[in-house]
Amino acid sequence: MSKNFKIITLVLIVILTFVFLYKTGTLxxxxxxxxxxSLPESPQVPNKNPPLKDGGKQVACTMDAKMCADGSxxxxxxxxxxxxxxxxxxxxxxxxxxxxxxxxxEYNGVKITxxxxxxxxxxxxxxxxxxxxxxxxxxxxxxSIGAKSGSGIPGPMEKVITEEVxxxxxxxxxxxxxxxxLTGGTMNDKPSRVFSFEVK
Numbered sequence: 001m002s003k004n005f006k007i008i009t010l011v012l013i014v015i016l017t018f019v020f021l022y023k024t025g026t027l028x029x030x031x032x033x034x035x036x037x038s039l040p041e042s043p044q045v046p047n048k049n050p051p052l053k054d055g056g057k058q059v060a061c062t063m064d065a066k067m068c069a070d071g072s073x074x075x076x077x078x079x080x081x082x083x084x085x086x087x088x089x090x091x092x093x094x095x096x097x098x099x100x101x102x103x104x105x106e107y108n109g110v111k112i113t114x115x116x117x118x119x120x121x122x123x124x125x126x127x128x129x130x131x132x133x134x135x136x137x138x139x140x141x142x143x144s145i146g147a148k149s150g151s152g153i154p155g156p157m158e159k160v161i162t163e164e165v166x167x168x169x170x171x172x173x174x175x176x177x178x179x180x181x182l183t184g185g186t187m188n189d190k191p192s193r194v195f196s197f198e199v200k
Contacts, residue, residue, distance in 0.1 A: 061076055061081035062081075063076075063081075064076060066083045066086075074086055099112060099113075099114050099194060099195050099196065099197060100114070100193070100194055101114050101115065101116070101117075101193060102114070102115065104140075105197075107197065107198075107199040108178065108199040108200070109143055109144075109178070109199075110141055110142070110143045110175065110176070110178055110180060110199045111140075111141070111142040111143065112139060112140075112141060112180070112197050112199070113139065113140040113142075114137050114138075114139050114195050115137075115138045115139060115140055115164065116137070116138040117135075117136075117137055117138075117193065118136040118137060118138050118166055119134055119135065119136040120133075120134075120135050120136075120185070120187075121133035121134055122134065122135055122187065124187055134168060134169060135168070135169040135182065135184075135185050136166050136167065136168050136169070137166070137167050137182055137185065137195055138164060138165075138166055138167075139164070139165055139166075139167045139180075139182070139197075140162065140163070140164050141162070141163050141164075141165060141173075141175045141176075141180060142160065142161065142162045142163075143160070143161050143175070143176045143178070144159070144160050144161075145159045145160075145161060145176060161175075161176050163175060167180065167181070167182040167197075168182065169182045169183070169184065169185065170182070170183065172200075178199055178200060179198075179199070179200045180197060180198070180199050181197065181198045181199075181200075182195060182196075182197055183196045183197060183198050184196045
C-alpha cells in the first residue's frame with residue numbers, strides 16, 4: 001500500500017471517531033457545562049415520604065396485590081403497605097384433595113361427608129412416640145345404585161344407600177362394592193381440620 005493511502009485512512013478514522021464521540025455526548029463539550037446555556041435545569045424531585053399529621057412518614061408501596069398459597073390474591077390495607085390476611089390454605093394430603101368437617105364431596109360416585117373426629121391419638125410432628133396412634137373419623141357415605149331419573153331426584157329403579165361409619169386411617173371400608181379409605185388428616189394443632197379420602 002502506498003504511504004498516502006495509509007495517511008488518508010488514519011485521518012478518516014480519527015475524524016469518524018470524533019464525530020461518533022460528539023454525537024453520543026461522550027466528548028467533552030464546554031458549552032453544556034456553562035450556566036448560561038439554553039438547556040433547562042432538571043425539575044426538583046418532591047419528597048417521596050412527606051411527614052404525616054401524626055409525625056410519621058408515608059411509605060411508598062411497591063405491590064398492590066399479593067398471591068396467596070391457594071392461588072387467590074389479596075390487596076393492601078392500611079397505611080403501611082400491609083396485605084389482608086390470606087385465606088387458610090389446606091394443601092392436599094398425600095396428593096389427595098382435602099375435605100373439611102361437615103362438607104360433602106363426591107368421588108367415583110360416592111358422596112363423602114366427614115362428620116366428627118372420634119379419635120386422633122397420632123404422634124405430633126417432631127415428637128418421638130412409643131405408639132403410632134390412630135385417626136378415626138365418623139363419616140357419612142352415600143351412593144346411588146340403579147337407573148337414575150335424570151332430575152336429581154331418585155327414580156323408581158334407583159336405590160340410595162347411606163351409611164355413617166367410623167373410618168380408621170389407612171383401613172379400607174367396603175361400601176356398596178367400592179373401597180373407601182381415610183388416607184390422612186391434619187393434626188389437631190391446625191386451626192382448620194381437613195381429611196383426605198380415596199375411593200376405588
